[in-house]
Amino acid sequence: MHAVGIVAAAGSGLRLGSDLPKALVPLAGRPLVAWSVDALRAGGVAEIVVTVPPGRRDAFAAVLPPDVRLVDGGASRTASVRAGLAAASADADVVLVHDAARPLTPPDVVARVLAALADGQPAVVPTLPVVDTTVVVDDAGVITDAPARAHLRRVQTPQGFDRAILAAAYAALGPDADLTDDAAVVRAAGIPVTTVPGDERAAKVTVAHDLETAEARVRR
Numbered sequence: 001m002h003a004v005g006i007v008a009a010a011g012s013g014l015r016l017g018s019d020l021p022k023a024l025v026p027l028a029g030r031p032l033v034a035w036s037v038d039a040l041r042a043g044g045v046a047e048i049v050v051t052v053p054p055g056r057r058d059a060f061a062a063v064l065p066p067d068v069r070l071v072d073g074g075a076s077r078t079a080s081v082r083a084g085l086a087a088a089s090a091d092a093d094v095v096l097v098h099d100a101a102r103p104l105t106p107p108d109v110v111a112r113v114l115a116a117l118a119d120g121q122p123a124v125v126p127t128l129p130v131v132d133t134t135v136v137v138d139d140a141g142v143i144t145d146a147p148a149r150a151h152l153r154r155v156q157t158p159q160g161f162d163r164a165i166l167a168a169a170y171a172a173l174g175p176d177a178d179l180t181d182d183a184a185v186v187r188a189a190g191i192p193v194t195t196v197p198g199d200e201r202a203a204k205v206t207v208a209h210d211l212e213t214a215e216a217r218v219r220r
C-alpha cells in the first residue's frame, strides 16, 4: 500500500483572527502545518502534499521539510483538496486527507485509518462520541428535533480513502461544490464510509481558545 497525505492548509483562519494564514500560526514556536505534517509522518505516511494559500508558497516552503510538495489551494476546502489530489504521485493507491488545523493528532489515529484501508475499506474516518445532548433548531432558535445521541459522532481527520474512489468522487462533483469534509464527497458518490476511533488530541484549532488548549497540552 502506498499512501499519500494531503494536508489542507490553504484556509485563512477567519475565526482564529490572526494576521497570518491559520496554518502558519505558531504553536509552541512551530507553525500548525509543520506539526500536522509531522503527525502524518509519525503515523506512517511518507509522501505529503500540502495545499497552500495562493501566493504564500515561499512562507510554507521555509517551515516544511524539502520533500513536501506544495500546491496552490482554492477558494474552498473542497477546491483545495481537489488540487492536492491532482498533485499526488501516480503510484499512490490510498489517500489520507488531513486538516493542517489538527496539529496534535496522535500517530495512533493515523495508524488506525491506514489499518482500515489495508483491510480493504474504501473510505474511513476517525470519530468521537457526542457527549452533550445535541438538538436541531429552526430559524427562530426553537428546538425542532433531538437526534438520539448514541448514533451521533464528531468527525475528525485524517480521513482515508482508496485513491481511485476519492478521485472519481471528486470528478463527479460540480466545480463549485463546497462540502465540509471528504467523507461527504464520497458519500455523495454513494460510497459507504466506515469509522475508527478518533482522539480528543486530534481536535481542530478553530478559535483562539483551541490554540490556548493546544499550547497547554504541548507544555505538559
Ligand code: CTP
Pocket (backbone or CB within 6 Å): 007, 008, 009, 010, 011, 012, 013, 014, 015, 016, 022, 023, 051, 073, 074, 075, 076, 077, 078, 080, 081, 099, 100, 101, 102, 204, 205, 206
Ligand atoms: N482549508 C483549505 N482551503 C480553503 C479553506 C480551508 O485548505 N479554501 C483548510 C484549512 O487550512 C484548514 C482546514 O481546511 O486546515 C479546515 O478548515 P477550517 O478549520 O475551516 O480553516 P479555515 O477555513 O482556514 O478557517 P475559517 O473557516 O475560520 O476561516
Ligand code: MG
Pocket (backbone or CB within 6 Å): 011
Ligand atoms: Mg473554513
